Amino acid sequence: MATVSVCQYHRGGFSFENCKRNALLEADINKLGFSSPAARKTGTTICGVVYKDGVVLGADTRATEGMVVADKNCSKIHYISPNVYCCGAGTAADTEMTTQIISSNLELHSLSTGRLPRVATANRMLKQMLFRYQGYIGAALVLGGVDSTGPQLYSIYPHGSTDKLPYVTMGSGSLAAMAVFEDRYRPNMEEEEAKRLVRDAIAAGIFNDLGSGSNIDLCVITKGKVDYLRPHDVANKKGVRTGNYRYKHGTTGVLTKAVTHLNLEVVEESVQTMDTT
């Protein structure tokens, strides 16, 4: 029985298999008068800082589709491995899938080496994949974690370049966040000070950048422990509406009604609440 290897290393060179198909689809759609759907960008503020015992990653929680808020509480800090997490800015689907692919490959790699994965390994895998796609994958990432070599923080750009730095910011709110970092960053901070600094940097992005908003998520990674604080700070509460907008039964006109009985036996009943905030 053949075993399927999931961890496939690319042979080398560029993979432009779908370009011709995409160009044809684009032309077809434009001829009909429609435009192809725009990729949803997260319009984000993400940042990270290295402190005495580890790294602190921070992100806002707003996802925009053009200038309309698509998701008021999306999660931008993605799991890579138990000791490595990654914040993502840019096209939402790209950041989500890229981090999941690398997380999966890293887990297989870690089983093969028998060791805890290193941040530099995740960095190398991410940059090689993004370079292979020549910037067409719109993922700008802040990768942070603690491994046997110590705490590390990398920023990764969509074209595949990376920087290893003590503090980084990405996304549309990166300038606002970097302003806060440049003012107050010191090497070897304590945990509380580092958390406060990251929280304030993300808050600067939330209030001064239109593409970022809602809450502040934090992820504190130290040797042997990860604190995923979601939300760490609810910076913006929804305004309280005074009117009552519930509709009584019969408000929607019913034209016809057809009832079909299903004769079923109830075996199990479970309730899952929907997040309606």
Place this chain on the structure above:
Amino acid sequence: MMISSRVFGDNGKVKEYHYTGPVEHKFSPYAFNGGTVLAVAGEDFALVASDTRLSEGYSIHSRDSPKCYKLTDTTVIGCSGFHGDCLTLTKIIEARLKMYKHSNNKNMTSGAIAAMLSTILYGKRFFPYYVYNIIGGLDEEGRGARDTYKAGGSASAMLQPLLDNQIGFKNMENVEQVPLTLEKAVQLVKDVFISAAERDVYTGDALKICIITKEGVREEIVPLRKD
């Protein structure tokens, strides 16, 4: 414009070589500064509301730039769109109001202001004012137009359907159609802007409501989301 020429490659074969010709750069005279305006009128009142955020691109210029301008004791205009044109247009309207007052010895009525605005805007038909205008006011007898409403600006597409439902009682059956009172209208306007601020990035910071009754024009300011 593409100019192509044939070039002989390294291996002796001919390959096509393309380069673009002169590139045209465009200057846009307009900018979009965001903002939403809303006007509602009842039997004996009218109100014009707007948010106070002035933005451009992804940045905020000001959190305190209201878009309602008081013209007379009975008329308020809400202008949103390109802030430069909003300021110029209101300046022109105010000048025309003064000219009318001096030559006709009375203030312009709300209907007359609206008709005049239409001619001012059409005068620039081929280089328009990039402004969404809504005029709210009372007529000579102190009456508003019963149960009328209009939303304009960046979040107008989100507000208009809700107003159609709550004030116009559209798409609802078996509902008692009560005439709109001032208190209900103010409450509705506040709630509607709270919702708009949730989903439109250009709307937020604060809401300013100008309430026009026969006593004059009263203002109310309500805070909104700042993110």
